[in-house]
Each structure stands twice: as C-alpha cells, then as structure tokens.
Amino acid sequence: MIATLFYKTDDTEKQTSKQPNIIYIFADDLGYNDVGYHRSEIKTPNIDRLSREGVRLENYYVQPICTPSRSQFMSGRYQIHTGLQHGVIKPSQPNALPTTSPTIAEKLKEVGYTTHAIGKWHLGFYKDKFLPINRGFDTFFGFYTGAEDYFDHFRCFEYCGYDLHNNDSSVFNETGHYSTHLFTERAINIVKSHDQSKPMFLYLAYQAVHSPLQAPRRYIRPYFHIQDKHRRKYAGMVSCLDEGIGNLTDALKEAGMWENTVFVFSTDNGGSIGDGGNNWPLRGWKGSLWEGAMRGVGFVLSSKLKYPGTVNYEFIHVSDWYLTFLKIAGAKRNGTKDMDGFNQWSTISENAPSPRKELLHNIDPLTMKQGKRLYRDTFDNRIRAAIRVNNWKLITGYPGNSSWIPPPHISRHLDPRIRYQSDNNNDAKNIWLFNIADDPYEEIDLSNTHIDIVRSLLDRLLEYEKTAVPIRYPAYDPESNPQKHGGQWKPWK
Structure with a gap:
C-alpha cells in the first residue's frame, strides 16, 4: 500500500x-x-x-x-x-x-x-x-x-x-x-x-x-x-x-x-x-x-x-x-x-x-528470565523474545523500558495519549500481544483475550528456537588492551 x-x-x-x-x-x-x-x-x-x-x-x-x-x-x-x-x-x-x-x-x-x-x-x-x-x-x-x-x-x-x-x-x-x-x-x-x-x-x-x-x-x-x-x-x-x-x-x-x-x-x-x-x-x-x-x-x-x-x-x-x-x-x-x-x-x-509475512525480532535466552512460565508444551514465555506474524506482535520475557516519551517541548497536559513513565514493568508479567495495524503505539495488550493467538505465536517462537545456533558472548580478553598494541584498538589474536 x-x-x-x-x-x-x-x-x-x-x-x-x-x-x-x-x-x-x-x-x-x-x-x-x-x-x-x-x-x-x-x-x-x-x-x-x-x-x-x-x-x-x-x-x-x-x-x-x-x-x-x-x-x-x-x-x-x-x-x-x-x-x-x-x-x-x-x-x-x-x-x-x-x-x-x-x-x-x-x-x-x-x-x-x-x-x-x-x-x-x-x-x-x-x-x-x-x-x-x-x-x-x-x-x-x-x-x-x-x-x-x-x-x-x-x-x-x-x-x-x-x-x-x-x-x-x-x-x-x-x-x-x-x-x-x-x-x-x-x-x-x-x-x-x-x-x-x-x-x-x-x-x-x-x-x-x-x-x-x-x-x-x-x-x-x-x-x-x-x-x-x-x-x-x-x-x-x-x-x-x-x-x-x-x-x-x-x-x-x-x-x-x-x-x-x-x-x-x-x-x-x-x-x-x-x-x-x-x-x-x-x-x-x-x-x-x-x-x-x-x-x-x-x-x-x-x-x-x-x-x-x-x-x-x-x-x-x-x-x-x-x-x-x-x-x-x-x-x-x-x-x-x-x-x-x-x-x-x-x-x-x-x-x-x-x-x-512475519519477522522474528529476536530470541535472547541470556537475558534473565522474567515471571512464571505459562505453558510447558511450547516456547518458554519467561525468555526475552518478540515475533511479528502479519499484524500480530508477541513479546515475552523482559521487554525493556515500556515508556511513551514525548519530545521535551511537548507538555504531558497537551496530549491525553502521553504516558510518561519510568521503566516500571511488572516483574511478574512476561507476555504481551498487540495488533500493530490497529494499535501501532502498543496501548492495548490483548494477551488475556486472544489466548489462541498467543499460543500460536509461542509455537512459532519454539520453531525458530530449534534453528538457533549457540550464542557467542565471550568474556573480555585482557590481550585486547590497546596499550599492548601501540595505543590503538586493533586485532589481537
């Protein structure tokens, strides 16, 4: 369109x-x-x-x-x-x-x-x-x-x-x-x-x-x-x-x-x-x-x-x-x-x-799990992940800061949509569902009323999870220290 x-x-x-x-x-x-x-x-x-x-x-x-x-x-x-x-x-x-x-x-x-x-x-x-x-x-x-x-x-x-x-x-x-x-x-x-x-x-x-x-x-x-x-x-x-x-x-x-x-x-x-x-x-x-x-x-x-x-x-x-x-x-x-x-x-x-028609935003099992697991026969919703299929978007685990932040020159009193909040996600909540076409600002969580869609998207995350390769996130290597390489960041191995 x-x-x-x-x-x-x-x-x-x-x-x-x-x-x-x-x-x-x-x-x-x-x-x-x-x-x-x-x-x-x-x-x-x-x-x-x-x-x-x-x-x-x-x-x-x-x-x-x-x-x-x-x-x-x-x-x-x-x-x-x-x-x-x-x-x-x-x-x-x-x-x-x-x-x-x-x-x-x-x-x-x-x-x-x-x-x-x-x-x-x-x-x-x-x-x-x-x-x-x-x-x-x-x-x-x-x-x-x-x-x-x-x-x-x-x-x-x-x-x-x-x-x-x-x-x-x-x-x-x-x-x-x-x-x-x-x-x-x-x-x-x-x-x-x-x-x-x-x-x-x-x-x-x-x-x-x-x-x-x-x-x-x-x-x-x-x-x-x-x-x-x-x-x-x-x-x-x-x-x-x-x-x-x-x-x-x-x-x-x-x-x-x-x-x-x-x-x-x-x-x-x-x-x-x-x-x-x-x-x-x-x-x-x-x-x-x-x-x-x-x-x-x-x-x-x-x-x-x-x-x-x-x-x-x-x-x-x-x-x-x-x-x-x-x-x-x-x-x-x-x-x-x-x-x-x-x-x-x-x-x-x-x-x-x-x-x-769909987009895997990510699956990140290294981020600390959040809340309780809802289902044992599909993707673990405690894991940080997000997926979009057609207009449906599912978020699981820790979503990151959930605020709506207006630019500094806009007063909260001028627009009733503005919810200026800090990162105050409920630590127990770990699943959200939105229809992005109808709700592009993610204001209406439908996870409690569309369980069938939640389950379907969790199953899709599980399929993606099966294809994932091991995460690489190694510890810092002291040999990388630029002082060992003429004061510059450069290859060290």
Whole structure:
C-alpha cells in the first residue's frame, strides 16, 4: 500500500541497463521522531527532500541495538543464526560476525562492484579475517568499535585507545576532525575518484548520532531554544548529519552518477532517550522490544522507482536489503547459507505486495528470565523474545523500558495519549500481544483475550528456537588492551 506525496514529472533521469551504483547510509541511533518529516522539531531539510522524492518506508523495521542491525544487513540472516542474539560486540570481546556466509559486499564484488565501507563497523575485529577489508570491502575508513569521541577518535571501554583506521592501518593525524565531516569528506572523495566503468557499492555507516553528544557549536546554535541540553546537542548532531547527506548527494550528481544510483537511508535502531533521541509517538526506546526501538526511519531513491514521491506501508526489514541488493545488481545467491531476508525490490520499486509475512525480532535466552512460565508444551514465555506474524506482535520475557516519551517541548497536559513513565514493568508479567495495524503505539495488550493467538505465536517462537545456533558472548580478553598494541584498538589474536 502506498500514499502519494508527489509525482516526479522531470524525465531527465533516464533508465539505464548498467548495473546501478548502490549507496547505503546507516545513521546510528536516529529515532523515529528525529526527522523533520515525522514532525520533529529538528530540521532535516535534505533528508526530508530526498525522502519526498523517493519512496518513504513506513512499515520498516530494524533491530533494537547496533550490532544486530548491522549483522542482519551484512548477512541477510537473523541473529539466532549467527550467534549474536545477546547484546552488542564489546571492544574487548573476541567476537565477530561469522565468516560462514558471505557478506553483501563479498557478493557484490563477485559481479564487478567496487566496494567501500566508511564509518562504524561494530561487527568484530579481534582477528584480521574479521576486518572490513577481509569481508568484501576494497577500502575501509572508520572505526571498529561501537562508539568513541567524535573529535579525538579515542575510545575507552575497560581499556583506552585510538580507533580510527584506513584499511588495516591506524590513523593518528585526524584529531580535531569531527567524524561526521570526516566520513562525509571521505565518501565524496571516493565518488569523485570512482572509475565509472564499474558499479560502486558504498556503505556509509555514520557515527552520528550515537553518544557521546558532541557537535561543532554552529550546528547547536539554531537549537538554543530547546531547554533540554541533551536534546539540544543531539539536534545539532542530526543537522550536521543531514548536511553531510546533502553534500554527498550533490557530489553524486556533479559526478554524473546520480541517475544510475539506488540510494538507501536507514537508521540502525530507535533513539536513545537519555542521549537526546526520541521515538514519539511510538512506545519504548533503543534496546527494548517495543516499536520505538525497532520501527525505523528509512527511504529509497532511484530513477528506477515506478512510483517516486510515495509512502510505502509494506512490511520490510533490515535483513531484506541483502537479497534486494543482489536482485538490483544481478548477483546470485550461490554460497550463502539460508536467508532470513527477502528480495523487496518489486515491493519498493513497483508497489508489489511484500513477500514478508512475519519477522522474528529476536530470541535472547541470556537475558534473565522474567515471571512464571505459562505453558510447558511450547516456547518458554519467561525468555526475552518478540515475533511479528502479519499484524500480530508477541513479546515475552523482559521487554525493556515500556515508556511513551514525548519530545521535551511537548507538555504531558497537551496530549491525553502521553504516558510518561519510568521503566516500571511488572516483574511478574512476561507476555504481551498487540495488533500493530490497529494499535501501532502498543496501548492495548490483548494477551488475556486472544489466548489462541498467543499460543500460536509461542509455537512459532519454539520453531525458530530449534534453528538457533549457540550464542557467542565471550568474556573480555585482557590481550585486547590497546596499550599492548601501540595505543590503538586493533586485532589481537
């Protein structure tokens, strides 16, 4: 289903039979209410314009936290099938996305693409074989861990060290160079120097707008009216991100590459409320199993879209980009393990019905069990998990923070829907059922009145659980200490 924003009448962008360039931009921790077109107080003119000219995805899902979304994008496979069911990969953990199935970059290289990764990796680096340049990327410029200082590119977690790399070499001479600017400039340089006889895959995973809250003052200044200091800084970070995206698209147009480019923008998870993000009117935030953590901001731009200027409400997930990009590039699936994603190109480009009818959000048995078990003959509802089948969503175990948090400028007294609450989940309750189509804000729990649906979804979780591989979440390794490796985060095994 689509809703029309406007239809493009300019036919100057001609269709071409050449393999299109693929640009995938991952924003970090960008909340549902952090873009202008979702009526945010934060100004995002470039994102708004680009999404208005393309296809906005309004039934689009990501994972609740960083590593899982990135792993599912890169592999097309659920966390339960890569061993990354629990948490994120910490800097000192000997853990990584397994090499048992090729990444999307590896598959695109097979059909002639030049491949570049910029920004945040967060898929493991404890051995050389897990580095981006050994996972299908011709070049890499960015950082391996999950967060760091935007200006000095220094990360402290258990140990402290520099984390900025050009391919497999550490970079120490960019202190003071704000990472959003740095990564945008790198992307533009790649575009300018690209050999256009070959198609390009550019994976631009911005550090923005993940904590720490840092931005040059000129981006924060327009938001001095925002009283909440975290939201104010965060807004400046979003504005800088938006500027960078506009500059990159301008560079693609100047290089003559825009008309043969598929441009995809996505957040990796919902906003972190304590760090300035906001997901209103959705429930919950980053790290939870509520919609605010997983319903993502996303859009696609391409001259190959049949209905540009529309809003698409078909069911799409971050794991779907793998097979979608293979279709766009004319690549084959050979060598891949079973995929959990779907090819959504017809859904996006032609408004065909989505092939996705269900989505396993996750099953995480390492999180402490909550409450009592209801049934012995199906999935253990004490385990943290969530699944969506058609319009029905089931959550079990500990769901994470359950609040509805309005942006700071909205008074609770102005909207009766606002329930501003702390993380006060009843420790005994461990099962929730919602009809997301009728109740997108997860206000009406139907678990007590639709027992048959609860049982059916628990049975489906049990089937998924049987296919899960063992969780990898190893202890921190002291050998990772950057002080043993020239003061830098780098492979240590």
